[in-house]
Amino acid sequence: MDFLLDGIRAFTWQQAVMFAVGFTLIWLAIKKQCEPMLLLPMGFGAILVNIPFSGALNQVLPGVGETQGAIQWLFEVGIESSEILPLLLFIGIGAMIDFSPLFQRPIYFVFAAAAHFGIFATIVLACVLGFDLRDAAAIGIIGAADGPTTILVAQVLQSKYMGAIAVTAYSYMALVPIIQPAVIYLLTSRDERRIRMEPTKDSDIPRTVRILFPIAVTIVVGLISPAAVSLIGFLMFGNLIRECGVLESLSRTAQNELTNLITLLLGIIIAFTMKADQFVTRDTIMILGLGLFAFVCDTAAGLLFAKFLNLFLRKKINPMIGATGISAFPMSARVIHKLAMKEDPGNILIMQAVSANVAGQIASVAASGLVLSLVLKYLQ
Secondary structure (H helix, E strand, O other), X not given: OHHHXXXXXXXXXXXXXXXXXXXXXXXXXXXXXXXXXXXXXXXXXXXXXXXXXXXXXXXXXXXXXXXXXXXXXXXXXXXXXXXXXXXXXXXXHHHHOOOHHHHHOHHHHHHHHHOOHHHHHHHHHHHHOOOOHHHXXXXXXXXXXXXXXXXXXXXXXXXOOHHXXXXXXXXXXXXXXXXXXXXXXXXXXXXXXXXXXXXXXOOOOOHHHHHHHHHHHXXXXXXXXXXXXHHHHHHHHHHHHHHOXXXXXXXXXXXXXXXXXXXXXXXXXXXXHHOHHHHOOHHHXXXXXXXXXXXXXXXXXXXXXXXXXXXXXXXXXXXXXXXXXXXXXOHHHXXXXXXXXXXXXXXXXXXXXXXXXXXXXXXXXHHHHHHHHHHHHHHO
């Protein structure tokens, strides 16, 4: 009966730390409702893979040989070999997005471009801190504020820090309502936050334009950055399903059942990379710091770019709009709208904020594809 104690004897302090990480993620998901669809399965998965001799991972059993663990098999098939799970999630995300506000305010693409400066700044800083280029690029993509994109890029670049990167990306996405206001208050005056912007007259977007837009974006981004074809293609395919008008039931399924199921699976599968020997390291702490740096830089870059434009514009832009150029949709738009209403109850910026935030969805994928192209070209 001594074998019943093998698991207890093999338990290490590092695994105890990972249990604490798992319980923390579960607590955040349930108590604070921070990205519960992903943090709950990720937290539970972190516990599963850190139980000594866990059957969720491949094991070699006496008299039996190697057995296949469910979580490890799902990771190898769904992420490692094809990245299919994050890509399928992009179909659901694309089906959720209504690009109409962006059609009415296409100039807001410039804020989306500026608000992804944090990606490149973080890559440089990570390299300076000693990370190799593959890992530095994967860490920098945390600044895209897009969980599935972050996971996919980390896998394509074969970063050994995927677990830490995924946890960091989704944790800071959930903390957008805390991070962005802090940066905004630091970099703007009350008068700037109270700037009112004239509402743009809403107009009906022709169905033909709605249908051609995802196709055109896929072609243009694909020609500029071929490495981003899967990312942008699956996102825009989901949007095409939404806008074509003949697949309404499939569009609803993509937005709800498909997205929820894939997110659930993705969370518990990513836990495979959260094994104690890989996760409880000094590098993980550095990645958490770099992820925060990326989010702060994104918000600051968008704000400062808007303030720079105001030097030349007669009709001023509320600089908070620049902060919504990140991909955290629709959280960032809601945060900026609430801040504007707090400073001036009659200042309604929701449509402007949504326009820049929607543009951020495209910009994050394009920026990630550009990073992939540059890094893979350099590594050849």
